[in-house]
Amino acid sequence: MVKNKKGNQTLVFANRPRILSAAAVVGTKEGGGPLGSWFDTILEDDTFGEKTWEKSESKMLKTAMMEAMQKAGKNKEDIGAILSGDLLNQLMSSSFMARDLHIPFLGLYGACSTMTESLMLGAVLTDGKYSDNVIIGASSHYCTAERQFRMPLEHGNQRPPSAQWTATAAGAMVLSCGSEKEASLIADEEGNTRQAKEVQVTFGTIGKVIDAGIKDANQMGAAMAPAAVDTLLNHLQDTGRSLRDYDLILTGDLGYIGKDIAKDLLQDAGIPKKEIEDRYDDCGAMIFEKEQDVHGGGSGCGCSASVFAGYLYKRMQQGELNRVLIMSTGALLSTISPFQGESIPGIAHGISLEIGEVHQ
């Protein structure tokens, strides 16, 4: 693969910046879901002691950032930049988090694709030696998203079967390309510790905005699936890889309906059904049980952020997964664009994570 090849959407991170640490903070419903045991902090109460939902979400993101920094053994002086975003208008969660942490801040908006957008730009900053360490992240909260995009909870409206449940969750990671390396240890259930595998960022595929013409804001998975498939196919073409080169491919929050559409589109593109079934899944279809009354599955920036930072990162550290492609997916509609007759554009950014030699 030629770096900088014309028309190529994939960036090569030749220095393989590593994810020094990751932290996931989730709400009670997410903590009670099938991935609950993988998350670092589960709230007992989704207000998190704050008077407004927006402040609760911001505090969750800040907590994830601080836990990640603590695990990485980094002070804020060591961090060159925070790159983060959320679903709230004017990035309220991220902006106020960054005010408190007092670290140089770059705000990003990619709707629910924000986690891999921040990973992409964080990898560029560290791989390119512009910063030794950066911290990246994203968050969402069911109660802030419902108020902003749909109805305040107090309204008690009924959700259609295809609607997805915005995850109350935040994820953060410290990326580093410095030379020093602290030993990272993991423990099994019997207390035996061993050195964790090192998770490195190797490729990043920047997504295009794809609009399949869907206008129903309760069909987000269907609106985003074509963007996810477009990014995946471009990633494979740019890198010369096939699905078989990955142990797992995870989209962000297509949910049950969008996941099925993505599988169909991949088959239409000529990828054998078995290859897809063996290694493709979606965070929105993983974070909740169907019995948790979430209808179409999970969604929100925090859905993929917490699944990557909690579940996926730890499984890779334990050596259970060696090469993974993660693609957070975003629906770039605005709160007023549907009223102006617009359909829902989607986007997805892909990041390849690989276990590599531990830098010494």
Add this chain to the structure above:
Amino acid sequence: MVKNKKGNQTLVFANRPRILSAAAVVGTKEGGGPLGSWFDTILEDDTFGEKTWEKSESKMLKTAMMEAMQKAGKNKEDIGAILSGDLLNQLMSSSFMARDLHIPFLGLYGACSTMTESLMLGAVLTDGKYSDNVIIGASSHYCTAERQFRMPLEHGNQRPPSAQWTATAAGAMVLSCGSEKEASLIADEEGNTRQAKEVQVTFGTIGKVIDAGIKDANQMGAAMAPAAVDTLLNHLQDTGRSLRDYDLILTGDLGYIGKDIAKDLLQDAGIPKKEIEDRYDDCGAMIFEKEQDVHGGGSGCGCSASVFAGYLYKRMQQGELNRVLIMSTGALLSTISPFQGESIPGIAHGISLEIGEVHQ
């Protein structure tokens, strides 16, 4: 200066990516202001032929992007990524622009600091050889901003004297670090052409979020001035430069009040008054005449975007300015954060532009 020095906020662009082209599209009021003759396109009608203000703004941004690409002689296949943002919820202008252009897209939100945020990350992508060319930009529109942040225009509310006027404007630039170079010619009023000076990006200082505790949303300049001064002082410290090393230092949209506050704060920091008076100005204080009934001056992402892409870039190309520091300034409040008792956090990112040897 040491690259990657701990606590350093300034990135060094050693390969000096150049600004291949720039384009500014502005509304009628901005076109009738003191900088009118510098802008590439002045709308005859701020609807720009669209049925909603949001679509008008998106079309302005798209037009600026396309004009910049055309001037640079680049097709969309040549562009590795669009980095852009605007003030609208969910970046409606940028998202729909990127859908139409079908180029890999990274959405940014830094309120009115977005132009230098996009320049910063665009410079990282090109300087680091991740993309040969990227296109960056930002936009705002008086009518979309009034509706979203204040009142719909139809309401006819009175603006307090300290309120600023959101510029109806978009700016875009093509950044490049490739090896090939097309001759860029400029013509004087008598039709004599000569080679334009090459404008290169040399340093970028990522801003921290600074909150001076101001709660009045009609005092944006006062809320943002401390962030601008903080970024400027950090830039000077990181680079070992003084104000005298620059021909011009331009903040984004502090307006008349904020500009005076910034000057006072710089003097408090020990910088001689004459040094400041000789070379410091603010785009929000430049884009309109006071007689245009704009009260506190101009504001909005498009204010600094159009002044940089129109006025400043051309003056540098003509050799009238050799070294300039630009700092777009953003107020990171949300539409609901003031109702939750929050003050207004500010941010500013600084970019150093310098005339350099023309790459051959």
